[in-house]
Amino acid sequence: MESTKEIMVEEKVKKSNNPWVIAMGRLRRDKSAMHGLYIIVFLTFIAVFASFLSPYHPINDFNLDRAFEGPSYQHWFGTDWMGRDVLSRVLYGSRISLTVGLASRLVTLSIGITLGAIAGYFRGIPDMIIMRIAEIMDAFPNFLFAIAISIAIGPGLYTVFFALGFVGWSGMCRLIRGQVLALREMEFVEAARSLGASDTRIIFKEILPNCMAPVIISTTMGISSAIMSEAALSFLGLGAQPPTPTWGSMMNFGRQYIYNAPHLVIFPGIAIALTVYGFNLFGDGLRDALDPRMKD
Amino acid sequence: MLTYLTRRVLLLIPVMIGVSLITFFLLYFVPGDVATTIVGDRASDEAIEKVRAELGLDDPFHQRYISYMSNAIRGDLGKSYINHRRVADEIKRRFPVTIKLASLSFLITVVVGTTVGIISAVKQNTLLDRFVRSITLIGVSTPVIFFGLLMMYIFGVWLKILPVSGIGNGSFKYFILPSTVLGLNSAVFNARLTRSCMLEVIRQDYIRTARSKGLSERVVIYKHALRNAMIPIITNMIMTIGLLLVGSALTEIVFSLPGIGSYTMQAVFARDIPVVMGCFLFQAFIFVFANLFVDIAYAIVNPRIKFN
Numbered sequence: 001m002e003s004t005k006e007i008m009v010e011e012k013v014k015k016s017n018n019p020w021v022i023a024m025g026r027l028r029r030d031k032s033a034m035h036g037l038y039i040i041v042f043l044t045f046i047a048v049f050a051s052f053l054s055p056y057h058p059i060n061d062f063n064l065d066r067a068f069e070g071p072s073y074q075h076w077f078g079t080d081w082m083g084r085d086v087l088s089r090v091l092y093g094s095r096i097s098l099t100v101g102l103a104s105r106l107v108t109l110s111i112g113i114t115l116g117a118i119a120g121y122f123r124g125i126p127d128m129i130i131m132r133i134a135e136i137m138d139a140f141p142n143f144l145f146a147i148a149i150s151i152a153i154g155p156g157l158y159t160v161f162f163a164l165g166f167v168g169w170s171g172m173c174r175l176i177r178g179q180v181l182a183l184r185e186m187e188f189v190e191a192a193r194s195l196g197a198s199d200t201r202i203i204f205k206e207i208l209p210n211c212m213a214p215v216i217i218s219t220t221m222g223i224s225s226a227i228m229s230e231a232a233l234s235f236l237g238l239g240a241q242p243p244t245p246t247w248g249s250m251m252n253f254g255r256q257y258i259y260n261a262p263h264l265v266i267f268p269g270i271a272i273a274l275t276v277y278g279f280n281l282f283g284d285g286l287r288d289a290l291d292p293r294m295k296d
Numbered sequence: 297m298l299t300y301l302t303r304r305v306l307l308l309i310p311v312m313i314g315v316s317l318i319t320f321f322l323l324y325f326v327p328g329d330v331a332t333t334i335v336g337d338r339a340s341d342e343a344i345e346k347v348r349a350e351l352g353l354d355d356p357f358h359q360r361y362i363s364y365m366s367n368a369i370r371g372d373l374g375k376s377y378i379n380h381r382r383v384a385d386e387i388k389r390r391f392p393v394t395i396k397l398a399s400l401s402f403l404i405t406v407v408v409g410t411t412v413g414i415i416s417a418v419k420q421n422t423l424l425d426r427f428v429r430s431i432t433l434i435g436v437s438t439p440v441i442f443f444g445l446l447m448m449y450i451f452g453v454w455l456k457i458l459p460v461s462g463i464g465n466g467s468f469k470y471f472i473l474p475s476t477v478l479g480l481n482s483a484v485f486n487a488r489l490t491r492s493c494m495l496e497v498i499r500q501d502y503i504r505t506a507r508s509k510g511l512s513e514r515v516v517i518y519k520h521a522l523r524n525a526m527i528p529i530i531t532n533m534i535m536t537i538g539l540l541l542v543g544s545a546l547t548e549i550v551f552s553l554p555g556i557g558s559y560t561m562q563a564v565f566a567r568d569i570p571v572v573m574g575c576f577l578f579q580a581f582i583f584v585f586a587n588l589f590v591d592i593a594y595a596i597v598n599p600r601i602k603f604n
Contacts, residue, residue, distance in 0.1 A: 132310070133314075135307075135314075136310075136311055136314035136315055136318065139312075139580060139584045140315055140318070141539075141543070141579060141580065141583045143543065143545075144560075144576055144579060144580070147564060148318075148323065149322060151322075151572070152322040152325045152326055153325075232439065232440075232546055235441050236546075236565075238564070248441070251441055251442065251445065258445060258448065258453060262449045265445045265446075268442075269438075269439070269441075269442030269445065270442075272442060273437050273438045273439070273442060274437075276436075276437040276439070277434060280436060280437050281433065
């Protein structure tokens with residue numbers, strides 16, 4: 001009895017009490033989350049080294065004599081209507097999707113955190129104004145709003161960053177506001193305040209670091225929906241403009257030739273689905289690891 | 297309850313004003329001169345001036361907004377710059393197509409999504425549950441455009457058993473593919489949500505009590521668990537109606553259905569601002585109302601909600 005107790009005590013001492021370490025341990029044991037992470041790492045590798053991995057140039061290597069060829073040894077994914085190599089274009093397309101996924105989340109985070117922190121920390125009139133605007137934002141179907149922004153600024157890659165980033169801010173703002181409202185009354189915040197810390201310091205050093213878990217979960221989940229929306233915007237011709245290869249626009253042009261060249265739609269489609277699947281798997285795992293109560 | 301409802305309905309007014317103001321503001325800045333688009337590049341300056349005056353394009357922003365909205369409230373959403381048809385008439389003509397598509401999709405979402413979600417939760421951690429979870433995760437990761445084109449290729453081009461696109465004479469078979477695509481696309485979300493709602497309930501103490509009383513698993517699941525899980529499931533279903541009605545644009549474009557979504561997108565390509573404005577406003581209106589019904593339904597099915 002005595003020895004088992006000792007072993008148990010020792011075990012406890014070895015285990016870290018840091019919630020982040022515990023969560024990461026849980027994440028590492030989650031097989032499907034790890035598979036998601038492998039997919040993300042794989043796609044990031046492709047995006048970074050697209051110029052080395054692509055057998056052809058995605059825009060300049062066209063050959064009208066070899067248009068609409070199916071998959072072959074020279075062109076694994078076949079060729080498109082201009083005889084360009086579909087594999088190279090799919091590989092380069094990963095750059096757009098991943099950049100949009102990340103850049104649009106940065107926009108959402110900066111707007112959402114700023115407004116959410118102001119609303120939750122200062123309450124009163126700023127809170128009321130910000131939350132009323134958020135309510136109007138919520139009343140707008142997100143995708144329509146992204147389209148309205150795209151046509152107002154004019155389509156392009158930077159427009160997509162902003163449009164997709166902007167439509168998500170109200171959700172992020174609500175999340176941060178709720179956390180800040182709960183945390184601002186906690187003792188450690190009170191302690192910082194009584195030590196004479198400024199509002200900015202309290203928000204950035206005390207409150208925000210303590211509400212990162214739900215922010216990380218929501219951001220990871222947001223990446224996959226941003227990638228999906230980017231594909232839809234590109235499909236509608238509102239994304240990065242041709243000849244830039246994006247998966248959505250490849251599908252848009254490819255669908256006209258679906259009768260005799262379905263590979264033009266299938267490969268970029270699989271690329272989108274794989275990317276979103278990777279982020280969804282990882283996001284699910286991250287949620288389970290960081291917030292065990294939400295685990296299903 | 298009544299005060300809650302009144303408050304909730306009255307809240308729609310500022311929300312709709314905000315939505316219309318933002319849309320109008322964004323579309324106000326669309327690059328390109330409208331008058332030149334209408335009369336053409338080679339028209340004389342006087343002709344362009346005349347069109348500008350007719351459309352009130354030189355009026356200040358607030359004046360244009362107020363005159364647009366006072367017409368909109370009376371059901372006049374202006375005319376298309378391109379074919380000069382009345383936007384409101386065109387919406388009336390095309391909306392039935394979208395309604396038909398959305399209601400068939402809704403049927404599929406509810407039947408497939410909810411059933412699969414419940415079965416998956418009841419059989420948690422079995423092979424069946426794992427299979428359902430993988431399929432639904434792949435489903436939520438597949439964009440509707442890709443799924444649509446894939447189904448179109450398989451059933452329309454390859455097997456040749458269903459029409460590829462358009463609505464032909466408007467018969468049911470033209471709606472089979474589009475509504476299956478849109479329906480399954482939202483059914484996978486529904487299934488995942490239903491599953492987690494059910495599991496949430498199954499973990500509760502009263503379910504453990506019901507089991508320990510010796511009730512049969514059937515009674516526990518269908519009488520105790522399902523009834524309680526119904527609250528979020530029903531609210532989600534109503535929300536799905538709104539999402540399907542405004543979210544059918546991509547499906548309509550893929551299958552060339554003449555509904556509201558494809559009408560909006562064609563106007564977006566052509567920068568036909570009155571049509572874009574009218575369609576956006578109309579769809580935002582539907583969406584806001586759908587959310588209102590969600591709140592009302594939630595208040596009705598969940599007696600625990602506080603009305604303050």
